[in-house]
Structure formats: structure tokens, C-alpha cells
Amino acid sequence: MGRLFGTDGVRGRANSDLTPELALAVARAAASVLSDRDGTSRPVAVVGRDPRASGEMLEAAVVAGLASAGAEVLLAGVLPTPALAHLTGSTGADLGVMISASHNPMPDNGIKLFSRGGHKLPDAVEAAIERSVAGGTSDDHRPTGAAIGRVRALPDAAEDYARHVLSTVDRSLEGLTLVVDCAHGAAAATAPDVYRRAGATVHAIGCEPDGWNINDGIGSTHLGPLIDAVRTHGADLGIAHDGDADRCLAVTADGDVVDGDAILAVCAMALHERGALKDDTVVATVMSNLGFHHTMRDAGIAVHTTAVGDRYVLEALKAHDLSLGGEQSGHLVFLEHATTGDGLLTGLALMARMSSTGASLAELAGVVQKLPQILINVPVTDRIAVAESDAVAEAVNAVEAELGDDGRVLLRPSGTEQLVRVMVEAPTQEQADEVAHRLAGIVASVG
Template identity: 50%
Template sequence: MPRLFGTDGVRGLANRDLTARLALDLGDAAVRVLGNSAVREGLPEGRRRALIGRDTRVSGDFLASALCAGMSAGGFDVIDAGIIPTPGVAFLTSVLNVEMGAVISASHNPMPDNGIKFFARGGFKLPDSKEDDIEAVLGQDWDRPTGAGVGRVSHETVTATNLYIDHLVSTIAPLNPDKTQPKPLRGLKIVADCANGATSVVAPEALRRAGAEVLVINASPDGYNINKNAGSTHPEQLQAMVKATDAVMGVAFDGDADRCLAVDEDGNMVNGDQIMGILARAKKEAGKLADNTLVVTVMSNLGLKLALKDMGIKTVQTAVGDRYVLEEMLRGGYTLGGEQSGHVINREFATTGDGTLTALTLCNEVVKSGKSLEQLAADFPQLPQQLVNVPNVDKMAATTNAAVQAAVDKESKLLGDTGRVLLRPSGTEPLVRVMAEAATQQQADEVCDRLAKVVADELAL
């Protein structure tokens, strides 16, 4: 049997792969595993609490009800925070001192998909071992509580959202001694594309409270339009709006707002690598970049690493997935890390990638530096890169098939020190990602196309 949990929780087609029954069973199993952990760690006795949130997918309604049912039947009181970004759940799990948090979201995936991921006490994503423990007891009978032992479900959407927004704004605009709110982004005109997702209320409000003039697009979720031709996976509308309105910059989020990409005043994309470079340099100058090190994944562009090296900033590389970035950050005591896709983990303020936090800190750096986003990003040039998704293949054979590995070796030798190739099975979809970096875009395209053809031919299902 394949592992139920992928790189970012349990994910699949809602009501087919991810059913109400599975959500109920996951809630039931999670409280057993994480509740037992709470006892072993000597936490105070009394009522146990969990917190859940979700993005704007219509399937989130029935999945939230089922997840709450599983948790409350297991004896946990559940705080339902409603529609709120994934990092908001992580933050609230920490500050409200609950035993666990859960998010119902498929992030950047299309609307029909959905997912469930958990946070442990303190707001950290679960390690693989804990997910394995949950999977091991999934669907098993046990001595469930009765009577006063069963949990309650409370709905606290407004309170939870306001707590989270207060936290976000405070990261760049802590209250003055007289309790007035400073406006560090005053005069900054920005376009925010909320992907019709979970940050449709949060991001515009946080940016405005910090002083920015915010033009908002794709912030009218109807349950069906999340990520549809919008947000970080479809930035074309944002690029056009920034140019049409003479905005200084734009930011684009995904459905659950754990990632953020940006657009400069000319409509050019600024990716996660460049954002991380800008923020890493700023933290180094402020003396807040631990060990002068940025944690990146294997997908980060070689150009970022070379530019940072010239600035005296080291990079540590992990597997793809912000959970692996965080694990390395915690292991090494690092304060900043992330992915090219726009997941940026700022450990000074968060336990996971937070797109709205990234947007606020990036905007703040534009204002403080007195430079345009285009000028800041130019210091982190990207080697030409091509990425091709090869569907309908045996993705797990990508690292073992002899013909595929021979092709990878051949292309790697061809590129030498001027580029690199990478094959990676998707953690959330049935496909293999083929990536190539080279001195020219034509060379990157050609290498990527050749490798993608070998993968499609050799690994076809």
C-alpha cells in the first residue's frame, strides 16, 4: 500500500480520494496519536483542544464537519476558525496553546482537489514518523470517550482572523508606546492577487493596516474559483494590473496563502529565489540571519546560490518541501529558508511558510531600501531554467530506471559547471518534474525536452 501522507499532508480528489469518512477517520486517529503525545510530554491535565481552518473550496464544508466530528468524538474540544490561511492555523495553534491544528486545503491545486494536514503543539508540521503513527491507527476501534468526555465544537472565525492579522501587521509595524499603529508602507501602491483563496480578507487588511494603498484582485471566493486563472500559479492578470495602474509592485498568493510571488513595476515576475535573496541580505545586514545561512531546496536556481556567495551568505540545501526546509532550519538553528515556488519561512515570526508575512516583509524592504523591486531583484539573476511536468508515468521509478539515469548523467556531463539537471517525482500529483538550468534558455529547453522524452518513454504506465 502506498503511503497515505504525501509531502504536504493527505491530498486528492475531494469526495473520491479524500472522502468524509477518511476525514473523520483522520481526525479520530490524529487525536489518538497527538493526544497521547501530550500525555507523554507531561502537559497539564484537563480538556484537550484542537484548532482547524480551511481554504475556500466548496468541499471544505463537508470535510471540516467530518474532521471536527472525528476529533470531538475522540474527546477534543475543537475550535473551528473557518476560512483562514494555512500559516494562520499554524500561528493560532501556537498562541492559543492547543494540542494540535489541522488545515483543510489543497494549496495551489485545482478546486476539485482538497487535502488535510496537521500541526503539532507549537504550530509545527508533523514529522514523517508522526504521520506514520496516525496512518497506523487509522480506522481502528478504540475505547472512545462517552458522556462528558466527548468534545465540543466552537466557531470562532472573526476572533481567530483578527488575532492572526494583528500578528502579521506587528511583524513590520509593532504598536507605538501610545498604542497607535505605525504605517511603514505609507505611499506604497501595490496590487494583491488573493487567488480567490484563504487570504482574500487577511492580506488586503494586513497590507492596508501597514499603510499601503492596496488594489485587490481575485478576492471574491465562491467555493469554485480558487486558483482559477488567478494567484501565484496564474500571475498574468496581476502582471497586467500592475502595469495598468502604475503600481509599484504586486504580490500573488496561492489558495491557502502559504506562498507568495511578486511582480515588479514593469510586470516582470520576481520568484521565490529572488525574494529569499532580498530578505536574506536584509537579515544579514540587520544581524538577524543566523550563521549567515539561507536554507534552500534542490529546486533553487544556481544563480541565487552564486549571488549569495558573493555577499558572504551560505546556502544549505534540502529536499523539496517546506517541511524539510523547516526541519533543517530547526536542526541548524537557521532563521530563514524556503523554496523557489514562494514558500518562505521566517523563523523570527512563523513556524511555516507564510505568504502574507512574506508580502509584508518584502514590501517593507522596498520602502526601507529606497529601491524598486526590480532593482532589488536584479542583484539575484537567475540562470535560464526550464521545468517540464511529465504525467502518466511511474514516478517512483524515476530514480531507479537505468535508461533514465543514463540520460541524466549524459546531460549533466554536457552542462558541466554551467548548469544542472534534476528529476523529481511530485509529492502531490502523479507525475515527474524534469528541470534543467543552463547558460542559455535554448540550451535549458533542449536539455529538458530530451530528458522529458526519455522519462515519458521509459516510465509510461
Template identity: 45%
Template sequence: MGKYFGTDGFRGEANVNLTVEHAYKVGRFLGWYYGQRAKKTADNPEGRCRVAIGKDTRRSSYMFEYSLVAGLTASGADVYLLHVTTTPSVSYVVRTEEFDCGIMISASHNPYYDNGIKVINGKGEKLEEDVIVEIERYLDGEMEELPFALKDAIGRTTDYAAGRNRYIGYLISIATRSFKGKKVALDCANGSASAIAKNVFDALGAETHVINNHPNGLNINTDCGSTHIHVLQDYVKESGCDVGFAYDGDADRCIAVDENGSVVDGDLILYICGKYMKEIGTLRNNTVVTTIMSNFGLYKAFDREGISYEKTAVGDKYVYENMSQYGNCLGGEQSGHIIFSKHATTGDGILTSLKVMEVMLEKKETLGKLASEVEILPQVLKNVRVKDKKEAQDDPAVQAEVAKATETLGADGRILLRQSGTEPVVRVMVEAPTTEQCEMLVDQVIEVMKAQGHVL
């Protein structure tokens, strides 16, 4: 991770550690960088740099959009505005319509006052590290000032809502069966999914019930969406739905709820889809890519089904790198970032919903029955806001407490400390035979962090 860019872009509190000046300079650099590499084509005879921009529903997203556009056009790039849309839709438009790069303005599952700049390369993948290094050099004034475009070389801005509509059509085309007769609840987190998800499920014939789809700029992720799954759980039970799907702010995550109101997280989705894909012969390499945060119970279930698995660092970026390198076609995270490489190059919450629906319909089973085949080991994860992530994690006293917990657990569980790639947070996770033991060991580590003065 760099000084500004983490595992999922440049993220921070709007106008505090992510400012309009930062956005303007990111735009200036990207317009210049891709402008040097733009090629003349039949659709682009002038060889101009073309950049697609999407945003989520945060109040500050408009501010950053305008600032990025100013920087990009000042460097000579033509900008196409997708308006409020999802991160995976930006990726889809960029890779299918020959854009030089794409930008998504979002802080994903973070509160409304945070925001972020995610940059996507021309293949629809997350930006290469070497380009990120150059952006950070420019942000820190370590490069010569970039030239401004002049006269007719100055960039233009185009309304491109049509690109988002094409993505909606693409999602609809992926479904293998009608959803008629299925009562489906969608929690749109007052975010990007509000502009897309209902259209897709309605078009496929579902009886669609949507909650938290009235964004006002301040309510994105507030007691709703994939990070507050209890809201959807209650709704599914009270409304008698067959299934529910909750998204995060930019809809690249999906957490499901079965007909009983039980949570079906990313690990269970990987199992359900992986087992089905193996049965129909589409699970390439007979392998599913997971992260080190996945539950032991998932691996036991995969072993039982004869499915191989990989483990990567946490972050859908690392999952996709593994999939791309080894040709694997299914991967994801417990948090709900699921990648189906046949259809997408990023996690896609709405696509994930469609693939779960496919398994339910093709196998004629409830989601609860499909998920019941995995026995999940109790797991407790707590996020600790700290002054300095690295100092808190590397503190000798903290590490000694972790070693003590590891010895206590033996072969019956594990403890994991991990720095967030997007927030000033250290995540403390324990898996153990009982939830009580998980809670106790997590709290003991957090108490040491507090005693050492790391906790905010």
C-alpha cells in the same frame, strides 16, 4: 511519504481518494491520540484535548470540516473553528494559544476539486512522521477500534474567529514602517488570503488594490494567484502599482511582481531578504536554506555577497527541519514558500510580502532594482501527469535519457526529475544557457515517458 500523507498532508480529489470517511477517521485518531497526552492547565482545568481547525474556500472544505469535527468530538476533543483562514494562521494560533494540534483543510495550489488535510503539531510545525505512521495504520484498520467519548467527555465545538483576528494583529505588528504612499496589488487566488491580506495592508496605510478575492467555492486558483502570475503582472503594469504580491490557495506561498511587471520568485525573495538581513546583522549563521530546485544564479549571487547556503530536498517541511536543526533563520523554495523563523514555523505568504516591503522601504529602492542583482539562469519546469510516479521516474529508458541530457549540459546546467509530494505528477526541470535548450531537453525526456506508456 506514506500511503496517504505526502510532504504536505493527506491530499486528493474530494470524494474520490480523499473522502469524508477518511476525514472522520483522521479526526477520531487525533482526538484520541492527543486526548491521551492532554495536560491540565489554568485555561484547561479538565485536561481536555483542544484542536484548532481552519479551511480554505473550496466547496468541499465545509464537508471535510464537519467530518473532522464529528471524529474529533466523538473522541473527546474540543474543537475551535477559525473558519476561512490561512495555513500559517492555524500554525500561529496553535503555537501561541496552547492547542494540542491544528488542522488546515486545503489543497494549497491544486484545483478546486482537490482538497487536503494538513495536520500541525502543538509547536505549530508539520506533524511528526511517527504520528503520521500511526494515523495511516488506523486508516487501514491495523489498530483496534478507538473508544468513543461518553457523557460529559464528548467534545464541544466553539466559534473561534477571534483567533484569526489575533493573527491579523500579529502580522500588522511585524511591519517596521507605514506603507503610506505605496500602491500595492494583491492577488488572493480566490482563496484563504481573501479573508486576511487586504485588512493587513489597509491597516498599514497602503493604497491596496485587490484582485481575485471573490471566492465561490469553485474558482480557487483558477487562472489566478501564484500559479498564474501573468494575471498580476498585467494588473501591476496597467494600474501603475509599485509592487504586487500573489498568493496560493491557502496563502503559505508568495510570488512578487515588481513595478515593471517582472516576476520576483522565491529565489529572488530569498536573495533580497537574505542580503538585507546580513546587512542589519540578523541573518543567523550567515546562512540561507534553499532546496535543490533553486536556480544556479541564486548561488552565484550568494557567493558574491559572502552568504552561505544549505540545500535540502524539495518541500518547506525539509527547509524548516534544516532551519530548526542548525538554527538558521531564513529559508524557502523557488515556488514562494518562505520561512522567517523569528516570526513563523511555516511558509507564510502574507508575512513574506511584509518582509519584502520592509526591504523596499528601509533601503528606499524599487523591487526591480533589488532583484536586478541576481542573474537567473534560464530554467524550464514541466509537470507530467503519470500513472505511477515512481515507475515513471525509475524507468531505465527515462533514466537513460536523463543521463544523456546530463552529458549534453556538462558544467553549464543541470536536469532534475522529481516526484510531486501532493499530485500524480513527475516534474522535469532543466537549467541551461538558453531557454531553447531547456525546452528541447525537457521535451525529450517527456517524449520518452510517453513512449514508455507512463503519461496519463
């Protein structure tokens, strides 16, 4: 068996890569690994899903696996991933299981696991679950009789989460007109209601999930419909979520896209002004544009940089006792209020900043002047040879000296393919293109 866990849980084509049998085995193993109580009480697991059709099948398998391991199962129904993480913590459960493939197309699905408190699993725990699945060790103990787990609905799960995110907003959003795109996903039943209760006038699109249309030409990966709707309604802004609502991207009143870098900058500066940004530091990944770094530097905010992936952002926040981090893709983590990326929290924070300053989204996001960027995927036969090449290192050093503080170079081997990604930012697109192709040629000659 290959590695089960990717950067965000177990994911694959439903009923092909991610089968009911595998879902059952993962659930049983997770219940065994994550339940370390003294044996006097049965483990508790909260299960949620997004509305894609295969979620019904996989939910049944996950529930069977958990109950067969002796776990009490609380069914939360269709709701966002951050809601499932919150409920795992608020119920005191041992385990949270979210069945979702996030922004992926409908044929895919996934299983995201959370430990006590609603935290994503560290690598060591994922490895233990993988070993259990591969070795069948979770089958060593099968409870019978009264020891078999029971299953019941978790009442008011979505309302519990709605109250939680609304508690983070200390002012009414009255006067703001919003178009929210729910991607025909898990946010459809929660996001429009939450934004209305916060005081905004809300127009909703992508709120008719049928099991098949999640992320289909809509949501945070397809912003065209949102841009059109913002212009049609004359809205102050648009907010786009993905299938499980752990992301948030935005659109200005004029239809310009505001990415995660700009949203992170706006939220960081808001916390910084209130003295609520711990250590005056924000966490971002290596993919954040150099313009973001310049904006943070000018505002007196330090940037702690991590590898790509919201799990690494989370790890850095916890390790350094920081309060805010995020990615270009729109995953933002407000650690005071959430244990994972939360699109609704992000949307509320962004709109609260607009309300408190009286500034438009374009004015707020305009503080980040993005540098022209190019990304080239270079096919290679040996990623390790490229990483260890003196010729590549010398070329990169030369380009970095050439660009100075006005540009940036990033060479990143793919984690899944024989590719090396060459990313360059420079003062002009022409310079970025020239430098990137120059480096790509050297990488190709070595690899």
C-alpha cells in the same frame, strides 16, 4: 489502504478521494496520536478552512471526529493556513487542523495537520495516524457523557493573526501602492486589511470568494489578472497569494514576474545586512535556479539545499538552527516568526525591504540573474533502474564537467508517476535544450 499523506497533508477530490468518512477517521486518529497529556485534561484542537464549498462538509466531519475523540474544538473559521498554524501555537492547542487544498482547483480539498506549537507533522507521526486509520485503533476508546468533546468558536482568530504578522514590520509601508490578489481564497478577509494597516495603499482583486471560484484563473498560479491590475493602477508592485495564503509571488511595476527564488534572495540579503540571518545561511530546494546560488555566493551567504517540498525546508531550518528558507513556488519560512510558509509575512518583508532601501522591486529582484532552464519529463518503465544505471551516471558526470560552474543538471524520479524529470540549466537556452534532450535520450534508453 494506500498512503494517506502526501508532501503536504491528505489531499484529493472532495467527496470522492477525500470523503467525510475519511476526514472523520483522520481527525479521530490525529486526536488520539497527538494528544499525549496525562489524561486529567481533554485535548484541544483548532480547526480552520479555506472558503471552498466542500470545506463546509469536511469541517463538519473533522469536528465530529475530534469531538467524538473527546477533544475540545475551537473553530477559527475561514483564514490562511499560516494563521491556523499560529493559532495552534498561541492557544496552546494539542492539534491544528486546516481544511484546504492550497493552490489546487476547487473540486479538490485537503487536510493539513499541525502538532503543538503549530509545527507540521514528522513522517513518523503521519505514519502512526495512518496506521490508526487503517486499523481502526482510534475507535478503541469512545468517550461518552461529559467526556464527549465540546465545540465553540475561537473569537478574534483572524485579528490575532493580523496583529502577529503586523508585529514583524518595524517601519511604515506608507508611500507604496500595492495590488494584492487573494485568489478568491482564505486571504480575502485578511490580506488587504493587513497591508493597509501596515501603511500601504492597497487595491485588491480576487477577494470575492463564493465557494466555487477559488484559484479559478486568478492567484499565484494565474498571474495575468494581477499583471493587468498593476499596470492599470500604476502600482509599485503586485502580490499574489494562493488559496490558503501560504505562498507569495510578486509582480514589478512593469508587470514582470518575481518568483520565489528572487523573493528569497531579497529577504535573505535584508536579514544578512542586519546580522539577523543565522549562520549567514539560507535554505533552498534543489529546484532553485543556479543564478540564485550565484547571487547568494556573491553576497557572502551560504545555501543549504534540500529536497523539493516546504516540509523539507522546515526540517532543515530546525535541524541546523537557521532562520530563513523557501522555494521557487513562493513558500518562504521565516522561522523566527512562523512555523510554516506564510504568504502575508513574505509580502510584508518584501515591501519593508522596498521601503527601507527606496529601491523598486525590479531593482531588488534584479540581483538574481536566472540561467536558462529546461525541464523534460521522460516516461520510463523502471525509475529504480534509471537511478542505478552506470550509463546515466556517466552521462550526467560528463555533462556536469562540460558545464562546470556555469550550469547544472538535476535528474529526479517522480514520486507518484513512472517518470524521470531531467532538468538542465546552462548559459544559453540552446545549450540547455541540447544537453537536456541528450540526457533524456539516455534515460529513455535505460528506463
